[in-house]
Amino acid sequence: MENQQIKPIVKDEDTELILEIKKGRTDLYEDLLSRYETRLYNFGLRMCKDVSDAQDLVQETFINIFRYLPDFRMESKFKNWAYKIAASVCMKIKRKNNDPEKELSIDEILPSTEHQASVQIPSWVNQPAEALMNKEMYFEIKKEIDNLPPNYRIIIVLRDMEGFSTKEVSEILELSESNVKVRLHRARSFVREGLKRYFNE
Amino acid sequence: MNNNTYSNHCIQMFEVYSQYLDGELDEKQKKEVEEHIETCQECRACILTLKKTRELCSKMPRVKAPDDFSSKLHSQIKKILDCK
Numbered sequence: 501m502e503n504q505q506i507k508p509i510v511k512d513e514d515t516e517l518i519l520e521i522k523k524g525r526t527d528l529y530e531d532l533l534s535r536y537e538t539r540l541y542n543f544g545l546r547m548c549k550d551v552s553d554a555q556d557l558v559q560e561t562f563i564n565i566f567r568y569l570p571d572f573r574m575e576s577k578f579k580n581w582a583y584k585i586a587a588s589v590c591m592k593i594k595r596k597n598n599d600p601e602k603e604l605s606i607d608e609i610l611p612s613t614e615h616q617a618s619v620q621i622p623s624w625v626n627q628p629a630e631a632l633m634n635k636e637m638y639f640e641i642k643k644e645i646d647n648l649p650p651n652y653r654i655i656i657v658l659r660d661m662e663g664f665s666t667k668e669v670s671e672i673l674e675l676s677e678s679n680v681k682v683r684l685h686r687a688r689s690f691v692r693e694g695l696k697r698y699f700n701e
Numbered sequence: 702m703n704n705n706t707y708s709n710h711c712i713q714m715f716e717v718y719s720q721y722l723d724g725e726l727d728e729k730q731k732k733e734v735e736e737h738i739e740t741c742q743e744c745r746a747c748i749l750t751l752k753k754t755r756e757l758c759s760k761m762p763r764v765k766a767p768d769d770f771s772s773k774l775h776s777q778i779k780k781i782l783d784c785k
Contacts, residue, residue, distance in 0.1 A: 620746065621745065
């Protein structure tokens with residue numbers, strides 16, 4: 501890596517490590533891999549729904565990270581920049597897999613009112629998430645997220661599962677914040693409907 | 702969907718429920734949502750289930766990549782860096 505005098509504009513938990521690697525300490529690459537491989541693997545798995553594609557995503561993302569790191573001006577958090585690369589790799593895999601984007605209609609996400617029970621406050625909302633989260637619930641949520649079109653899935657994955665803010669998601673995906681908000685609400689509502697059916701069964 | 706019990710106002714309000722939960726509404730909009738869910742049981746149930754859905758998604762555990770993948774990845778990146 502070329503030795504550059506970079507003054508990071510945004511500092512975070514990765515800043516020191518990234519600066520060292522940019523200064524030429526490429527031996528520290530292991531630290532960077534260790535910090536991000538599980539996170540990116542899970543992002544890949546959630547987006548591509550396939551172990552082999554998720555592995556390809558991680559590998560391709562890291563190759564691009566190390567290729568473009570000398571050009572990274574540290575004007576955003578490293579994490580956001582890395583996910584931007586991962587999202588673009590994900591788009592390529594999506595095109596290869598013919599996983600088409602589509603819009604969710606309002607009918608797919610508005611709360612259903614077929615059952616009188618839907619008007620009651622369901623008991624599961626009062627239970628702690630930790631108590632609700634078992635293997636069955638994990639697979640139920642996973643199934644609903646997998647069923648989302650990829651253009652909605654990526655928003656709920658980044659926002660609610662990876663913990664990025666609306667602004668960060670809009671920067672990572674180069675979408676307007678209002679677009680992110682609309683898609684997030686539709687994605688959450690879609691998953692909510694699935695969970696409601698699960699609890700009503 | 703059977704939306705007999707939803708007014709146009711409910712549907713209009715519904716669109717901003719995630720922003721309400723995320724604290725992204727201005728004071729006026731926030732007050733409007735709060736006044737609405739005080740009287741509309743359907744929308745109140747909707748917001749509470751949506752909130753729990755968001756919480757459950759955030760608690761989804763991460764899985765570990767297979768061990769052989771990790772070691773392959775590390776040696777591949779090392780090879781690329783050694784070539785630079």
